[in-house]
Amino acid sequence: MRVTRTEVRRGAYADSIVLMRLQAALAELPGIDDAGVVMGTRANLDILRAGGLEPDEPDAIRGDDLVVVVAAADEERAAAAVGRIDELLKSRGPSSDDEIHARSLRQALRRLPDARWALISTPGRRAARVAREALERGLHVFLYSDNVPLAEEVGLKRAAAAAGRLVLGPDCGTAIIGGVGLGFANRVRRGPVGLVCASGTGLQAIASRVHELGSGVSQGIGTGGRDLHREVGAATALQGLDLLARDPETRVIALASKPPDPTVSAGLLGRAAELGKPVVVHLSGRPSPLPRIGSLHFARSLEETAEIAVRLAGDPQPAGHPGAAGGSTEGDTPRPDGARRYLRGLFAGGTLALEALHGLGPLLSPLVSNLAAPGVEAIRDPTDSRGHTLLDLGADDLTVGRLHPMIDPRLRIERLEREARDPEVAVILLDVVLGQGAEADPAATLGPVVARATADDGPAVVALVLGTDEDPQDRAATVERLTDAGAWVTHSLAEAVARAAALCTRPAAAPGEPVDLEALAPGFAAVNIGLPSFHEDLLSRGVSSVHVDWRPPAGGDERLLAILEKMRS
Amino acid sequence: MSIDRANAKAVERMIDARPRLTGIERAGDALPGLEEGTLLHAGPPIDWPRMSGPLRGAVIGALLFEGWAATPEEAEERAAGGEIRFDPCHHHGAVGPMAGVTSPSMAVYRVENETHGNVAFSNLNEGYGKVLRYGAFDDEVLERLRWINGPMAEVLGAALDAGEPLDLRALLSEALHMGDEGHNRNKAGSILFLQRLAPRIARTCADRETAARVLAFLGDNALSVLNPVMAAAKAMADAAHGVDGSTLVTAMARNGTDFGIRVSGLGDRWFTAPAPTPDGLYFSGFSATDANPDIGDSTITETAGFGAFAMAAAPAIVTFVSGTPKDAMAATLEMYEITEAEHRHLTIPALEFRGTPVGIDLRKVVELGITPRVNTGIAHREAGIGQIGAGLVRPPMAVFRDALLAWAEAHDL
Numbered sequence: 001m002r003v004t005r006t007e008v009r010r011g012a013y014a015d016s017i018v019l020m021r022l023q024a025a026l027a028e029l030p031g032i033d034d035a036g037v038v039m040g041t042r043a044n045l046d047i048l049r050a051g052g053l054e055p056d057e058p059d060a061i062r063g064d065d066l067v068v069v070v071a072a073a074d075e076e077r078a079a080a081a082v083g084r085i086d087e088l089l090k091s092r093g094p095s096s097d098d099e100i101h102a103r104s105l106r107q108a109l110r111r112l113p114d115a116r117w118a119l120i121s122t123p124g125r126r127a128a129r130v131a132r133e134a135l136e137r138g139l140h141v142f143l144y145s146d147n148v149p150l151a152e153e154v155g156l157k158r159a160a161a162a163a164g165r166l167v168l169g170p171d172c173g174t175a176i177i178g179g180v181g182l183g184f185a186n187r188v189r190r191g192p193v194g195l196v197c198a199s200g201t202g203l204q205a206i207a208s209r210v211h212e213l214g215s216g217v218s219q220g221i222g223t224g225g226r227d228l229h230r231e232v233g234a235a236t237a238l239q240g241l242d243l244l245a246r247d248p249e250t251r252v253i254a255l256a257s258k259p260p261d262p263t264v265s266a267g268l269l270g271r272a273a274e275l276g277k278p279v280v281v282h283l284s285g286r287p288s289p290l291p292r293i294g295s296l297h298f299a300r301s302l303e304e305t306a307e308i309a310v311r312l313a314g315d316p317q318p319a320g321h322p323g324a325a326g327g328s329t330e331g332d333t334p335r336p337d338g339a340r341r342y343l344r345g346l347f348a349g350g351t352l353a354l355e356a357l358h359g360l361g362p363l364l365s366p367l368v369s370n371l372a373a374p375g376v377e378a379i380r381d382p383t384d385s386r387g388h389t390l391l392d393l394g395a396d397d398l399t400v401g402r403l404h405p406m407i408d409p410r411l412r413i414e415r416l417e418r419e420a421r422d423p424e425v426a427v428i429l430l431d432v433v434l435g436q437g438a439e440a441d442p443a444a445t446l447g448p449v450v451a452r453a454t455a456d457d458g459p460a461v462v463a464l465v466l467g468t469d470e471d472p473q474d475r476a477a478t479v480e481r482l483t484d485a486g487a488w489v490t491h492s493l494a495e496a497v498a499r500a501a502a503l504c505t506r507p508a509a510a511p512g513e514p515v516d517l518e519a520l521a522p523g524f525a526a527v528n529i530g531l532p533s534f535h536e537d538l539l540s541r542g543v544s545s546v547h548v549d550w551r552p553p554a555g556g557d558e559r560l561l562a563i564l565e566k567m568r569s
Numbered sequence: 570m571s572i573d574r575a576n577a578k579a580v581e582r583m584i585d586a587r588p589r590l591t592g593i594e595r596a597g598d599a600l601p602g603l604e605e606g607t608l609l610h611a612g613p614p615i616d617w618p619r620m621s622g623p624l625r626g627a628v629i630g631a632l633l634f635e636g637w638a639a640t641p642e643e644a645e646e647r648a649a650g651g652e653i654r655f656d657p658c659h660h661h662g663a664v665g666p667m668a669g670v671t672s673p674s675m676a677v678y679r680v681e682n683e684t685h686g687n688v689a690f691s692n693l694n695e696g697y698g699k700v701l702r703y704g705a706f707d708d709e710v711l712e713r714l715r716w717i718n719g720p721m722a723e724v725l726g727a728a729l730d731a732g733e734p735l736d737l738r739a740l741l742s743e744a745l746h747m748g749d750e751g752h753n754r755n756k757a758g759s760i761l762f763l764q765r766l767a768p769r770i771a772r773t774c775a776d777r778e779t780a781a782r783v784l785a786f787l788g789d790n791a792l793s794v795l796n797p798v799m800a801a802a803k804a805m806a807d808a809a810h811g812v813d814g815s816t817l818v819t820a821m822a823r824n825g826t827d828f829g830i831r832v833s834g835l836g837d838r839w840f841t842a843p844a845p846t847p848d849g850l851y852f853s854g855f856s857a858t859d860a861n862p863d864i865g866d867s868t869i870t871e872t873a874g875f876g877a878f879a880m881a882a883a884p885a886i887v888t889f890v891s892g893t894p895k896d897a898m899a900a901t902l903e904m905y906e907i908t909e910a911e912h913r914h915l916t917i918p919a920l921e922f923r924g925t926p927v928g929i930d931l932r933k934v935v936e937l938g939i940t941p942r943v944n945t946g947i948a949h950r951e952a953g954i955g956q957i958g959a960g961l962v963r964p965p966m967a968v969f970r971d972a973l974l975a976w977a978e979a980h981d982l
Binding site: 100102103104106107110551553554555557560563564566567 | 572816895898899902903905906932933935936937938939970973974976977982
């Protein structure tokens with residue numbers, strides 16, 4: 001017969017590694033079938049129950065209580081196991097025995113005044129408080145803890161930005177700072193590839209692959225999984241890009257994220273596009289159909305991200321802007337000032353429109369269309385453009401009673417003239433499809449309209465001319481005439497998208513004060529608060545570290561904590 | 570004033586206080602309110618029914634010493650019958666080790682804080698063995714008391730009058746560099762005390778036999794200096810008391826039943842909880858079951874930033890706190906966690922002459938769940954048996970929690 005026995009230690013906090021060690025040790029005792037050792041949160045008690053370890057009097061258990069449940073063959077063995085808890089708790093891991101740990105950040109810094117980073121892995125409910133204190137004391141924060149409320153993350157990152165400090169996380173599994181891995185990190189050599197990643201394993205995968213390919217990582221900046229949420233606004237990713245742009249050792253940047261908020265992604269990629277260094281972008285679940293838009297290179301997988309980055313890092317020619325077809329050679333694309341800030345895409349070809357939409361999706365937000373694509377809003381009235389709008393003019397609802405625009409240009413010309421009059425439009429993106437069956441001389445009809453549109457500080461016109469030099473329309477002449485009319489002409493959809501996007505993206509700026517590059521310099525010292533293993537790892541990497549043996553403040557008494565908080569202010 | 574500023578001010582006063590031993594006086598003359606029929610005791614206020622064995626024994630001894638009772642039975646009757654007024658030493662600017670019982674005709678050291686002008690007092694140390702402070706009151710105890718408070722007090726008084734006041738802060742500072750922590754270990758300090766007094770005694774005491782006996786008594790008693798040092802600590806702590814808004818602890822004291830603290834910004838109020846029993850080593854033949862709950866005003870040393878707080882300076886006594894010199898280091902490092910500052914005048918060689926942790930902050934104690942460490946002697950729970958061990962004790966967290974709540978209430982938090 002199986003019996004279970006519960007032991008509750010009120011307010012006895014232990015970190016997860018101690019809990020696991022105790023659990024394993026109890027389970028190995030004679031006559032013990034199973035043992036569960038957790039801090040008594042509701043979620044943890046549910047986990048115990050799911051494993052068939054029902055605690056006694058669960059309603060009396062609180063989140064700061066240490067709960068042990070053992071399942072044994074008989075009462076006697078259960079009691080014997082419970083009787084050994086204290087002894088087993090005392091047998092701590094190796095090497096930390098020689099050290100006297102601090103109990104507060106204040107005293108840790110008294111012992112290690114040069115510390116630059118705080119590694120925080122306390123339970124999430126309390127982690128923000130610890131992180132805030134670390135920021136107040138001038139440290140950069142690696143925040144491993146999860147379950148930090150979103151509002152706390154926003155507040156922490158705001159405080160960090162104002163002070164020119166980094167908060168990597170919360171829920172940041174890994175980072176590589178000055179060649180030293182924080183949290184869970186692989187041993188990778190130093191090199192020219194700088195990483196900004198929202199996902200811990202994403203960063204590990206890219207970094208490991210970069211190493212495998214013979215290259216190395218300059219810095220690995222983990223941002224935490226929610227950095228690209230609308231509320232957080234990519235605060236850490238923007239700081240990271242800004243740092244890596246200035247970091248002389250970083251030649252190529254890899255930017256990987258979970259599916260981002262469209263607006264945040266647009267601002268972030270807008271910023272990434274103007275760093276002056278190539279950026280390899282991997283937006284998980286949102287692959288771009290275009291391998292490259294300007295200096296942004298889009299990868300389809302984590303591995304490919306690494307591969308492209310390594311290739312680019314070895315490329316002596318740094319990323320430039322793509323050249324234009326035909327006579328248009330200007331390289332830079334000065335972004336128009338003031339009210340002109342929107343893109344209007346007027347496509348005759350539906351599939352071209354869709355591909356342009358996929359390409360522009362991560363860069364412009366909100367982006368409206370009569371085609372469906374991830375992150376793209378459905379247009380309410382296709383006859384009325386609002387904000388960034390890209391239209392398939394060949395769609396059925398627009399061609400009722402008319403010929404397809406590839407044959408009859410009138411619909412598009414009317415629309416082009418109307419968009420050109422809109423003082424908020426920065427760029428009009430067109431496709432000009434040549435070939436048999438298509439309009440005989442598109443330059444003749446479009447040219448004058450383009451010339452009128454672009455005259456007198458009107459919007460730019462970017463034209464994608466699709467066809468071959470054997471097509472009946474005379475491709476070269478078409479390009480030349482459109483160019484003369486004032487259009488920027490290319491045969492590449494990627495180039496067209498890049499050019500158009502460059503004219504109307506609004507790059508987000510890194511918030512607050514710039515972070516000093518010193519933040520990422522090797523040879524730093526750190527304070528570790530929470531998991532002792534992170535401290536051991538730092539020491540093994542030659543990093544000076546003081547460990548803070550953290551316990552819940554005021555023993556988890558909320559009333560006292562509230563008073564202490566008020567006394568701080 | 571913000572709490573941080575109030576605490577900074579309070580701790581500065583504690584550190585800047587320069588207690589000097591100016592002389593010996595009769596307690597009844599020196600301590601306001603100590604009249605016939607009044608006895609002072611260690612710790613927070615307590616009445617006879619709640620007094621523990623050693624304190625009751627000391628009270629009986631004091632009644633016999635004063636001649637307010639002829640027999641122990643009569644003394645007990647009077648004490649129990651409400652004829653005696655009991656008051657904490659702390660309410661009269663005084664402190665006393667263990668039972669701390671001080672009666673009007675006893676002699677007291679007078680310590681003056683040269684920086685801030687406040688004064689503090691402490692009775693004279695009786696040495697080891699059967700002594701009043703542990704509740705012993707037989708003839709031998711009373712006879713020694715009469716000698717200490719009579720001829721010896723006269724000799725010491727004359728010696729102290731014969732020169733500059735003794736700078737106790739400087740003496741303590743020197744003793745910490747000689748392996749003392751100023752509470753449980755005062756070997757070096759007591760020798761320094763003897764060294765400072767000996768020439769003066771030689772000069773001022775006409776009777777060689779008396780002089781020799783006093784010198785021998787001071788030299789044999791490794792606790793000779795404890796009482797003046799406690800008075801010095803009291804003078805330091807009092808200098809920090811009464812700073813509006815401050816959360817620093819300015820007194821910790823035990824009466825054998827309750828452990829009490831006072832807080833700088835919370836007036837004369839005591840916050841008390843049952844005194845714990847010390848954890849330590851016992852002399853042969855005794856065990857924890859014989860121990861009385863913690864007793865004495867000597868926790869004023871930790872309050873002022875030495876004693877257990879300076880444990881890293883006194884590796885020789887680490888066995889009392891179960892361990893190795895590393896544990897002594899850990900003890901002091903732990904106390905930095907809950908203190909406001911590091912002492913400028915009291916330093917620890919083993920910590921690269923870092924100042925001792927000083928100024929216990931209520932907030933840090935509650936937040937970190939770390940109570941102050943106290944090195945202490947352990948009294949037998951029955952009157953008159955005396956010291957049975959020494960060890961470590963920590964005040965109950967409840968006193969700090971209650972004080973924090975009172976502070977919050979006083980400031981409408």
